[in-house]
Amino acid sequence: MLPARQRLERHGVAALIRINDAALAVAYDEACAIAGKGLWSLTRKPGNDMPISEFCHREVVCATRATTVTEAASLMREHHVGDLIIVETRDGKRMPVGIVTDRDIVVEVVAAGIDPSELKLGDLRLASLVTVDETASYAQTVSRMSAQGVRRMPVVAADGSLVGIITFDDMLWQLAAPLAALSGLSGRERELEAFSRK
Secondary structure, three states: OOOHHHHHHHOOOOEEEEEOOOOEEEEEHHHHHHHOOOOOOOOOOOOOOOEHHHOOEOOOOEEOOOOEHHHHHHHHHHHOOOEEEEEEEEOOEEEEEEEEEHHHHHHHHHOOOOOOOOOEHHHOOOOOOOOEEOOOEHHHHHHHHHHHOOOEEEEEOOOOOEEEEEEHHHHHHHHHHHHHHHOOHHHHHHHHHHHHOO
């Protein structure tokens, strides 16, 4: 009897799952119908992980250290986002130097009874910024996000300039459809095995 993978491939189904600290690749033909256009290209070659720049949001809402907390909150409300990237301009490029979230504002400012109009983002005690290189694979980004314990990361170019932002929710959205399709793999394998033995 043929190995399970060969039996699957003979019937037009390809499945590959590799999970470790540096690699995560999922390719499953039947996920196309669930994933939809633009989610998880299933035509890539094994081992050729798409860079995170293919998934990140490039329209990033930014502020500077001189932005007041009130202004930051207004920007979040205006753009319907829960975070702002704090940037400095160097040679005409936006360089991320921090990130502030709506939770930071609530915990560090509102709960402490500080006037948000008098406090600047540069005055806040924020966690060290964790970024990811735009050429990093999806798997490497997942690994870095997990290891650093962060839910959002600016995506940067080789010179450190801002390219975009990737969030935990983005990662889940990209993983949901292929994993849903893969969840039925064992049942599908049994069906194909029964078919191949006829």
